[in-house]
Amino acid sequence: MAKTTHFGYKEVDVEKKQGLVKGVFDSVAGKYDLMNDVMSMGTHRLWKNYTIASSNVKEGDHVLDIAGGTGDLAIKFRKKVGPEGKVILSDINDSMLLEGRKNLLNHGVIDVDFVQANAESLPFEDNFFDCVSIAFGLRNVTHKDAALKQMHRVLKKGGTLLILEFSKVENKTLEKIYDLYSFNLIPKFGEFFANDEDSYQYLAESIRKHPNQETLKNMVLDAGFEFCEYHNLTGGIVALHKAIKA
């Protein structure tokens, strides 16, 4: 296994990446939702709504939201699964879980379980969930292959995996505008709103290092999923990969 990996554009020891990512999210947790709204101009809400619409989740289902952060998806899943269903919000970062708990309480949602867990070693039994989601989280996982295999393991037959993540912009002109925006404005927004330019510089860099749509699709299939397809959103700035365990 490789001894170094990327942390944004930097090469770091594999063992150090998790701690560095934790540092980023400890720093941004308090302003996470505000920054998402600012950076995406609110579009992240539409991307998440599309994810929920694609989930096929119904009453009584068991749903795991990995890297669930402030709980946007968990709140929507909770409504869909009804009183008989179960939603677990997991995140490796305790600061994000704390923000998630506050956010859910503010929305009047109390029946979601919180689990601090590493996506590479999920503490759940095999074949338990009808849906596993990870929104803007896979990019920060050190060993993505291991995490995808874990997601496959915990899903039931017929379960759905949803990966919402930044991806490769399709149109060259849009790509140039997007590059200018993300490398020049986003770190400045980070400095202005969250007093943290470095974390948002990491965000822009980590997006470019993340596998493109086709590569990620093949990684999902290699992890054991029988079906996988992706839908580009906002010209490929974000892609939703939907996979089925058959």
Next chain:
Amino acid sequence: MFRLTIEKSLNHLINANNIDLNHIDNKIVSFRVDEIDLTLFFLCLNSRIFVIDNQQNKKVDVSVTLTKSSFVAIFNGASLEELVENDEIEINGSVNTAQQLANLLSSSSIDIEELISQYAGDIVAHQIGRAFRQIKKASVGNNDSIINTIKDEINTVLIAPSRSKIFKGRA
């Protein structure tokens, strides 16, 4: 979006009516409409339907090849056996399995003409759908099959269009 709309409508129907899908569980049924280069793969698993593109080329249990008008007709309740007898569609695999899925499609509230027109950029689908709905409505309440009603309607259109239910009120 085309597939997502159909998938959501079918699963809403299944959940709202607690429909048992055991008879088509773990089956893949494909519908191919050559005219608009559309292929839909319906996969039934975990008591729900997935409408997929099957780029992974998994083995299909039943494949249905049909014309655009037959595709619309299925959503409006046409029997697959009758469409087969009239050489309007071709089915490879279990007709019964395909019919189970067709029953779901016809019970759903999907506006297939609208979807096709968006998919194909074509208003002809609207006209086909409208005509078929009128024919279906006309066939309710008597013992004639939908296919016989279509045949009668075609004869009327060819011989005396002004008497046709399709054109009634549009002159």
